[in-house]
Amino acid sequence: GAVVSQHPSWVICKSGTSVKIECRSLDFQATTMFWYRQFPKQSLMLMATSNEGSKATYEQGVEKDKFLINHASLTLSTLTVTSAHPEDSSFYICTPRSSDVEAFFGQGTRLTVV
Amino acid sequence: KNQVEQSPQSLIILEGKNCTLQCNYTVSPFSNLRWYKQDTGRGPVSLTIMTFSENTKSNGRYTATLDADTKQSSLHITASQLSDSASYICVGGASGTYKYIFGTGTRLKVLA
Numbered sequence: 211g212a213v214v215s216q217h218p219s220w221v222i223c224k225s226g227t228s229v230k231i232e233c234r235s236l237d238f239q240a241t242t243m244f245w246y247r248q249f250p251k252q253s254l255m256l257m258a259t260s261n262e263g264s265k266a267t268y269e270q271g272v273e274k275d276k277f278l279i280n281h282a283s284l285t286l287s288t289l290t291v292t293s294a295h296p297e298d299s300s301f302y303i304c305t306p307r308s309s310d311v312e313a314f315f316g317q318g319t320r321l322t323v324v
Numbered sequence: 325k326n327q328v329e330q331s332p333q334s335l336i337i338l339e340g341k342n343c344t345l346q347c348n349y350t351v352s353p354f355s356n357l358r359w360y361k362q363d364t365g366r367g368p369v370s371l372t373i374m375t376f377s378e379n380t381k382s383n384g385r386y387t388a389t390l391d392a393d394t395k396q397s398s399l400h401i402t403a404s405q406l407s408d409s410a411s412y413i414c415v416g417g418a419s420g421t422y423k424y425i426f427g428t429g430t431r432l433k434v435l436a
Binding site: 244254256313320 | 358365366367368369370413415422423424426427428429431
């Protein structure tokens with residue numbers, strides 16, 4: 211199955227700054243990467259789907275100008291939270307689309323905006 | 325509307341005891357049902373995956389069941405250990421899409 215590495219595992223940033231989260235598929239070429247967000251005691255919610263070489267698709271209610279997604283290669287997708295605010299504090303997780311039934315998740319990034 | 329509901333929301337048991345977590349799903353067209361374990365601050369880790377033709381699947385002390393007729397699944401944990409303390413998430417997979425429908429999870433706490 212796919213091995214997914216996410217970096218950083220946690221980050222604290224000041225309000226108004228931008229934060230980039232990387233998601234690497236280590237042994238698998240991921241043409242598609244799913245980005246999820248999880249608030250405390252809530253379920254994972256799909257934010258967007260990144261596609262290698264093309265624009266990401268965003269779920270309803272997710273601001274595409276705030277959450278910039280880049281999927282420049284088959285092994286790397288990045289999510290940049292621009293002008294972060296405290297309400298963006300959350301747990302962000304990625305998982306590549308796989309032809310297998312299995313879905314492997316990154317270890318997640320805990321973002322805290324102060 | 326595709327959705328997955330889990331019960332109970334939270335559960336506390338003593339070490340060594342068994343427990344069963346429940347999942348009701350409405351996923352159409354249904355493809356598969358998964359159970360994940362998520363430790364606090366970590367990504368989910370797969371425990372079991374079942375397609376509509378499977379009734380049960382085991383992974384060590386974890387045994388999942390699936391009733392495609394009633395659209396229910398359960399996860400049974402045998403001889404619980406302190407390390408079983410985590411959130412357990414039921415996830416539905418629909419055919420024709422790689423998007424997953426997540427339940428809100430059951431938070432399990434195992435006490436010594």
